[in-house]
């Protein structure tokens with residue numbers, strides 16, 4: 085039997101805060117903490133993360149880092165959340181309950197990167213999935229060069245796994261001192277691993293070819309590469325879905341290599357079952373299995 089920790093007990097008012105008094109069953113789902121921007125379409129960002137985590141059997145804890153104005157075509161504007169507010173949101177839940185994994189998506193400001201970096205450094209044993217959100221699907225900028233530098237310096241070295249697409253990997257790995265620096269993706273991976281992240285998954289949807297290749301690297305090189313038949317649509321929130329699914333599987337106890345494979349299986353199904361609620365991109369159906377109409 086375990087006991088719930090309470091801050092204030094009306095029946096036993098003389099107890100000190102946090103006394104263990106009420107019996108309760110063990111929480112059935114691991115909690116995953118997400119730092120992300122909101123997306124009112126429900127396609128990407130925090131809403132995508134919450135749906136994915138819930139679908140995979142985790143309890144989503146959500147810290148708002150920015151508020152975006154967007155539709156399924158593109159992002160028109162965003163307002164970064166004050167860094168102190170981000171920190172307060174996160175500290176409240178981290179001090180209240182055990183967290184089994186952390187996922188970071190869109191951040192919004194350099195100050196927020198610094199605040200989040202400080203928080204995650206206090207929890208070095210919690211697996212950290214860093215999804216470096218630099219642009220929207222249409223290419224609207226969601227991070228400037230200064231923010232990129234802060235990501236490289238403060239967050240990347242703390243990541244258990246970094247999940248850029250190939251465009252983000254090239255931008256993060258680019259060497260400003262070298263003219264016409266255009267490294268292969270394997271070289272990008274090597275540079276990013278050298279910056280301190282443990283694993284990097286580079287997704288290949290933006291590359292040419294009938295198949296999409298997603299490659300997982302660590303310090304020893306390629307861990308595995310999975311190839312997927314290219315689906316015809318353009319999808320909003322596929323990267324958020326994949327990164328959140330990885331975080332969920334890590335929280336559920338899988339190792340990184342297994343989690344990355346299974347998260348790709350799951351994401352592929354969400355894309356095969358995607359729907360188009362507006363006039364722009366398709367949205368992955370994170371709850372496809374509830375409807376029971378998945379093709380496989």
Ligand code: PXL
Nearest residue numbers: 121122128129190217220221
């Ligand atoms: O898909 C990347 C992404 C993440 N988070 C937010 C977004 C987007 C893309 O538009 O808006 C909030």
